[in-house]
Amino acid sequence: MSLLLTARPRGGDTFLMRRIHLLNPLLATDKSSGHVYTGTANSLYAGYDYTSGTQHDYWEWEPLVLPPGDYVVRALCFTDANYGILHLSVDGVDTGARLDQHAGSLGWNQVLSDTFTLASKVSGPVRLAASSKTGSSYYCNLTQAALIKVSDGGDEGADVNDLPGVIDVPITTAYSASSGTWVTLQNTLYRWGTAIYNSSFANGDYLEIKVWIPAGTWDLECVHYAGTDAAIKDFLLDGVSVGTIDGYGSTVVNKFSTITGISVATTKTYTLRVAINGKNASASAYSAQLYWIQLRRTA
Amino acid sequence: MIYAEEVMDLYPWFHAANTGGLLLWASSSQHHYGAGQLDSQDDALTWEVSLRAGTYALTDLCYNSPEYGISSIANGGAALATLDKYAGSGAYNQRETASVALAPGEISATTSTRHASATAWYNDSTYIRLERTGD
Numbered sequence: 448m449s450l451l452l453t454a455r456p457r458g459g460d461t462f463l464m465r466r467i468h469l470l471n472p473l474l475a476t477d478k479s480s481g482h483v484y485t486g487t488a489n490s491l492y493a494g495y496d497y498t499s500g501t502q503h504d505y506w507e508w509e510p511l512v513l514p515p516g517d518y519v520v521r522a523l524c525f526t527d528a529n530y531g532i533l534h535l536s537v538d539g540v541d542t543g544a545r546l547d548q549h550a551g552s553l554g555w556n557q558v559l560s561d562t563f564t565l566a567s568k569v570s571g572p573v574r575l576a577a578s579s580k581t582g583s584s585y586y587c588n589l590t591q592a593a594l595i596k597v598s599d600g601g602d603e604g605a606d607v608n609d610l611p612g613v614i615d616v617p618i619t620t621a622y623s624a625s626s627g628t629w630v631t632l633q634n635t636l637y638r639w640g641t642a643i644y645n646s647s648f649a650n651g652d653y654l655e656i657k658v659w660i661p662a663g664t665w666d667l668e669c670v671h672y673a674g675t676d677a678a679i680k681d682f683l684l685d686g687v688s689v690g691t692i693d694g695y696g697s698t699v700v701n702k703f704s705t706i707t708g709i710s711v712a713t714t715k716t717y718t719l720r721v722a723i724n725g726k727n728a729s730a731s732a733y734s735a736q737l738y739w740i741q742l743r744r745t746a
Numbered sequence: 747m748i749y750a751e752e753v754m755d756l757y758p759w760f761h762a763a764n765t766g767g768l769l770l771w772a773s774s775s776q777h778h779y780g781a782g783q784l785d786s787q788d789d790a791l792t793w794e795v796s797l798r799a800g801t802y803a804l805t806d807l808c809y810n811s812p813e814y815g816i817s818s819i820a821n822g823g824a825a826l827a828t829l830d831k832y833a834g835s836g837a838y839n840q841r842e843t844a845s846v847a848l849a850p851g852e853i854s855a856t857t858s859t860r861h862a863s864a865t866a867w868y869n870d871s872t873y874i875r876l877e878r879t880g881d
Contacts, residue, residue, distance in 0.1 A: 463750035463796040463850065467760060491759075491772050493779040523759050523770075556770035556780070558759045593760035595794070602796050602850075610749060617755060620777045620807060620839075621875050631839075633774045640779035657877045659752040716752045716878060 462604040464514040465611040470506070470573065470592040472496040473638055474615075474668060474741045477507040477572070486635030489555045490590055491523060493633070493640030497588035498577050502531075505576035506589065510612035510744055513537060513569045517598035518544075522559045522575070523590045526550035531580035533587050535563065538571025546575070549582035556590075568601075568609070607714060610661035612744035616719065618656055618737050619643040627652030627723075637738050638670055638701045644736035645723065650678070652733065653722035660684075660717055664746035665709040669721075672736035673702040680735050681724035682706060684717045694735060695727035701738060707745075750798040750850065752878035758782025758791055758871050762852075765790040771870075775838045781809055781870040789869065790856035799849040801880045806843070806855075807872040811836040815860035815867045819844065822851045831869060832861035848876065 473484065473496060481499030498504035520535050520542075530548035534541060542563035550557075573594065577587035596602075604610065619631060619641045627647040633640055645652040667682060669692055677694025690706030711717075719740075723733045759770060759782050766789030772780040784791065804819065810833035817829040827844035857869040 461748040461750075463748065463798075465751060466794050466796045467754070467756075469755075469757075469760070488774055488779070489772055491770055491778065491780040493772075493774075519762065521760055556772060558768070558770065591757075591759075593757070595760055595762050597762045597794060599794075599851075607749065611751065615755070617778075617873070620872075621755070621805075623877070631777065633777065633779060635774075640774075641777050657753050659754075659878075661749070714749050 462609050464602050464604045464609050466596040468594040469615050470508050472506050472589040475506040476509050479504040491556050492590050493635045495588045495590045500584050500586045502585045503576050503578050505574050507572045507574040509572040511573050512609050515565050515567050515601045516596050517564050519595045520544045522546045522592045524588050526554045526557050528582050529584045531577045531585040531587050533575045534578040536574045538569050607662050614742040616740035618740050622654040622656045624655040636700050639739050642736050648732045650723050650733045653720050655718050655720045658717050658719045660711050661714045662711050663744045666743045667706040668741045669704050670738040673699040676732040676734045678723045678726040678733040681722045683720040695730040750796050752798050754876050756793045756874040761791040762794045763792045777839050778872050781872045784857050784869040787867045790854050792852050792854040796850050800878045802848045803877045803879050804844045804846050805841050805875045808840050809870045810840045813866035813868050815857040815869055817869050818856045818858050820854045821848050832864045
């Protein structure tokens, strides 16, 4: 199958909308109260997030721009007797897609799927809500989910606002360059199952990873270790610092920290460098331990 | 100018279509605690992508062993590269790489051949990463 591009005036730009949208439950932009994360060696990514059991509990993600066409929604999760049915809505409209997590017995690492169609482009939040059940309760769980456009055509957007607004960065395993000694660990304590840390504990240690970022204003969320030995991490795009995160403090294995208001002038691939750059006066070392990074466009 | 993604990660469980079954396994030895697995000759996964055409560095984060086949990567039906996942003994967190020319559309991974010493047709991936390196 090939992508059909419509003719454009000479000199016009083309903005292709994303066809695979990763929905990360731990980085949902909104969710109902009472969610609990559980680490387990039985699950891909070493864990899952589950709801409180209240009807209509949800996860929600934005900003997402979805081109028109036929889609598959998939959820990586487990199924069990007391789990309910996830309903998918886009920009407040029920798509009719349902993911039934009820099963007679526990089944790890299931991929539940359903289909839906969007008649026109939609820019708005995507929500998975535990809104019905066939079993005993409304609990629902997610390790990851995704919306996948399976039909061709209609992917051309109007401008940069139609380009992806969420960029996931698997820093622990996809980095392309480094300085210092970095060690990768697997443990159910770590969100997404894998951590990377600098065993060299040296000021100046860094990791680099390629990231494609559309022009705009972005937030960067980093999930990292915080502790009395943790250093200050400087985040640079093509050598220019966009902000720092100080890991010093009480021990938190999975701390979510955000750098806001990052201005990106040009749509292109950048080198994102996470570098150790000093430490709190009370910190005992230049340690950094990372689990995941996500960029989200705010303007 | 065409603006489209130049870096993306393809997850086996978030494929657009598949031929044959897809098994997911979890292990603390593998990055991100596991992978998706194809197990028969000609089993395949496909993804539909909007990306900026060009040359890409492809990295398949996977598991290799004596039972594993060769993953043939194609784009729009055109063969691009092969990734041999045979190894004399089981090896987690392997990175099979290739440089490929990609255009928007279908990307597929098919286990169509295998090393002469391979004893089965398994093909596992945690993800396939694509990074654009040039035109």
